Amino acid sequence: MKIGLFFGSFNPVHIGHLIIANYMANYTDLDQVWLVVSPHNPLKEKGDLINMYDRLEMAKLAVENTQNIRVSDVELKLPQPSYTIDTLAFLHEKYPEHHFSLIMGSDNLVSLKKWKNYELILRDYHIHIYPRPGFENAELINHPSVTITQTPLMELSATFIRKSFKEGKNVQFFVSDPVLKFIESKNLYK
Known part of the structure; x- marks a missing residue:
């Protein structure tokens, strides 16, 4: 089975994440998409990061009625900080019958060279890229391991949603009803 790994803090998981996951699961060669809840991205500040188990539960609630999208807690069980290459190696060993690839925004492609063992990722795994405004000309965009998809552009961010919550604004339709509850x-x- 071809599985796309969509890593993220999901702080909180929102409709933009779900649209990307759904597109990848239904409009590419992937059979499934796994939302991989990351405890903390080593390249980002912790900031407003809430408990990883609450983020995991929200992700599960968001995809509970989907056919080919599931949630993985693999990074919550691995040593921290979690590095993508280590997670990929663990998953490859645990599920040798699956072929894993990455799902990421074109903004992450720009910083890929800062990732631990990024050369191995490019050598051994395929990367499905969803477009992000302002990052159309990333250096690795034409790499043979990279496929640019036609995923609908989403300018919705978890930062915007967290700010909206703090300001008491209505976030209905930005997050799914079970996540909002x-x-x-x-x-x-x-």
Whole structure:
């Protein structure tokens, strides 16, 4: 099975993430997409990062009724900080019957050379790229391991959603109803 790994903080998971995952699972050669909840991206500040288990639960709620999108907690069980190459090696060993590839925005392609063992990622794995405004000419965009998709452009961000929660604004339709209920029940992002 071809599985696309969509890594993220998912702080919170929102409609933009789900649109990208759905597109990748249904409009590319991938059979499934796994949302891989990351405890903390080593290249980002922790900032407003909430508990990783709350983020995991929100991701599960967001995809509970989908056919070919699931959630993985693999990075929560691995040593931290979590590096993509280590997660890929672990998954390859645990699921040798699957072929894993990465899903990332063109903005992440720009910083890929900062990743641990990025050369091995490019050598051994395929990368499905969804476009992000302003990052159309990333250095590795024409690499043979990279495929640019026609995923609908999404300018929705978790930062915007967290800010909206803090300001008491309505975020209905930006996050799924089960995720919104979970956030409200735990009084997150206030």
